[in-house]
Amino acid sequence: SAVISQKPSRDICQRGTSLTIQCQVDSQVTMMFWYRQQPGQSLTLIATANQGSEATYESGFVIDKFPISRPNLTFSTLTVSNMSPEDSSIYLCSVSGGTDTQYFGPGTRLTVL
Amino acid sequence: EDQVTQSPEALRLQEGESSSLNCSYTVSGLRGLFWYRQDPGKGPEFLFTLYSAGEEKEKERLKATLTKKESFLHITAPKPEDSATYLCAVQQRAAGNKLTFGGGTRVLVKP
Numbered sequence: 001s002a003v004i005s006q007k008p009s010r011d012i013c014q015r016g017t018s019l020t021i022q023c024q025v026d027s028q029v030t031m032m033f034w035y036r037q038q039p040g041q042s043l044t045l046i047a048t049a050n051q052g053s054e055a056t057y058e059s060g061f062v063i064d065k066f067p068i069s070r071p072n073l074t075f076s077t078l079t080v081s082n083m084s085p086e087d088s089s090i091y092l093c094s095v096s097g098g099t100d101t102q103y104f105g106p107g108t109r110l111t112v113l
Numbered sequence: 114e115d116q117v118t119q120s121p122e123a124l125r126l127q128e129g130e131s132s133s134l135n136c137s138y139t140v141s142g143l144r145g146l147f148w149y150r151q152d153p154g155k156g157p158e159f160l161f162t163l164y165s166a167g168e169e170k171e172k173e174r175l176k177a178t179l180t181k182k183e184s185f186l187h188i189t190a191p192k193p194e195d196s197a198t199y200l201c202a203v204q205q206r207a208a209g210n211k212l213t214f215g216g217g218t219r220v221l222v223k224p
Binding site: 004031041042043058092100102104107 | 147
């Protein structure tokens, strides 16, 4: 399976600011995904990051709040914009390389004060 | 509405005490059911994919089975290192590669 890294691993931010999370994979992958895991909760898909086109967002998530870039087949970024304490979560990227299985990165733990 | 429900929410076991975790789903057009293990502070680790009713997969002390309405993850003679949160997720044919996760089962195995 692919080796996935995320930066930063954790951050503490002030409300109203924005944070960009990076996801790097050690091999080219077809699909990359961004999930949110709120405290004590399970994972919820935010969007699918498509290479060469705009991301596809799930219901309840919008591009203005969570802009995503996918400049190539090994890298993606998720920005959490105009943050509020409700955005405090773990943000996870996952990848799928042509099979149905998704492999997850280690996550970014975000705390918004 | 499509749903994935895991039970119990938490499970405390003595080392060697076998048990089963349940994942029930109400989705149309199941493409696959996935089991993951998540340790505190880490991303989910892939365990199994099941595609059709009657299918079984095994890995060490874990065995996953699938019926038309639910999946079970059996833990045989667990060890303390099996302590983790176990997540199941479903993928629908009409939803591309999207995974819909259940709430997870927190398993604690005491020595």
